[in-house]
Amino acid sequence: MGHRLTQYAHGGGCACKIPPGELEEVVRGLRTGPASGDLLVGLDDGDDAAVVRIDGDRAVIATTDFFTPVVDDPYDWGRIAAANALSDVYAMGGRPLVALNLLCWPRETLPFELAGEVLRGGLDVCVSAGCHLAGGHSVDDPEPKYGLAVTGLADPNHLLRNDAGRAGLPLSITKPLGLGVLNSRHKATGQRFPEAVDVMTHLNATASAAALAAGITCATDVTGFGLLGHLHKLARASGVTAVVDSASVPFLDGAVEALRDGFVPGGTRRNLDWVRPHADLDAVDEDMALLLADAQTSGGLLLAGEISGAPVIGELVPAVDDRTIIVR
Known part of the structure; x- marks a missing residue:
């Protein structure tokens, strides 16, 4: 059946994340820079993306997500990775505006035309989301990885965030x-x-x-x-x-x-x-x-x-x- 992409990675998809306990220990004590009321969501509660107020009714959402192959089909992997990266913007109540590809590829191990299929999958999902996909960055890597860096827009007065829950909901x-x-x-x-x-x-x-x-x-x-x-x-x-x-x-x-x-x-x-x-x-x-x-x-x-x-x-x-x- 050709190259099985999942066999070129130690794990798959979001299961490859650094364990949450270890991650929290690493980022504990980090600061996001000078205090500013314009940074509406940062590191404090481990939310899905960063949010910065531009003016009274506009805020920028910034996020990135990439991972190793979760399925063997390169086109499907590209679509899944792109949908996953865009999800962080939706989880904050925003709409994605522009994304950049993040591609790591073992160019001497896997045919580069497979990478083209991964990128095509990511593009198709961005098109369906009404999000521009404009370039990105690639590196030669022993393990294939793909995802997006995404910038979105939201109303700062109507955000979805993980610290806004209250009893009774x-x-x-x-x-x-x-x-x-x-x-x-x-x-x-x-x-x-x-x-x-x-x-x-x-x-x-x-x-x-x-x-x-x-x-x-x-x-x-x-x-x-x-x-x-x-x-x-x-x-x-x-x-x-x-x-x-x-x-x-x-x-x-x-x-x-x-x-x-x-x-x-x-x-x-x-x-x-x-x-x-x-x-x-x-x-x-x-x-x-x-x-x-x-x-x-x-x-x-x-x-x-x-x-x-x-x-x-x-x-x-x-x-x-x-x-x-x-x-x-």
């Missing part, structure tokens, strides 16, 4: 979970999961617009740190506890079976290890806990509020001791 999610375990199975066996590809390439643009229209102010996207990891960050930043109804969480077909058969990314296990000290998981078994912590690639939005078509999976309640998450 419902929690909803816009895409099913299970992408990590299915991608792990794909990497190990070559089995394709078209539904997973469809989910990963689906833009979060409509969900973001619907959230803003509904008056929602608190959101994040669910990517490499899994539902539990991103929810932990949201609840911690907002000073609340999140209660999750595990029976209401949607999963992709085949995800439970992939987990049962042992196809669990290392990133998923690291996510659960990081969240466990802050969570009450007594009501669910280890398999469900792993699925809730599964490292997603280009996942959906997690909203403190309700929009049409997004299942409600729990609620925010006043802080309960030092727990950020209670799973039932």
Whole structure:
């Protein structure tokens, strides 16, 4: 079947992220520069992107995201990586304006025409998002990696951010979970999961617009740190506890079976290890806990509020001791 891109990387997609606990230790104490009221979102709460106010009704959103191959097809990988990078802008309530390619390629190992297919996939997604794709940067690298640096625009008075949650709000999610375990199975066996590809390439643009229209102010996207990891960050930043109804969480077909058969990314296990000290998981078994912590690639939005078509999976309640998450 030609070159299987996932075999040229030690991991795949957002499961390759540096473990969240290690990352927080590294960035702890870093400052974003001189204090300024124009920097609306920076390093403080680990939000999805940086936001800087330009004037009264305009703010710039800046973000970047890239990763190793999550699927073998180069065009699909390009589409997934681009959709994932654009998602950070949507997760802040913005619209992407311009993006730059970030490409790392083992030019002596993989044919460069495959890199062209990756770039074509990224371009097609940017076109569908109404976002300019204007050049970028490439390096010769032993491992293939691809993504985007994205600049977007937003109304500074109507942002989605992870520190705006409050007790009494419902929690909803816009895409099913299970992408990590299915991608792990794909990497190990070559089995394709078209539904997973469809989910990963689906833009979060409509969900973001619907959230803003509904008056929602608190959101994040669910990517490499899994539902539990991103929810932990949201609840911690907002000073609340999140209660999750595990029976209401949607999963992709085949995800439970992939987990049962042992196809669990290392990133998923690291996510659960990081969240466990802050969570009450007594009501669910280890398999469900792993699925809730599964490292997603280009996942959906997690909203403190309700929009049409997004299942409600729990609620925010006043802080309960030092727990950020209670799973039932």
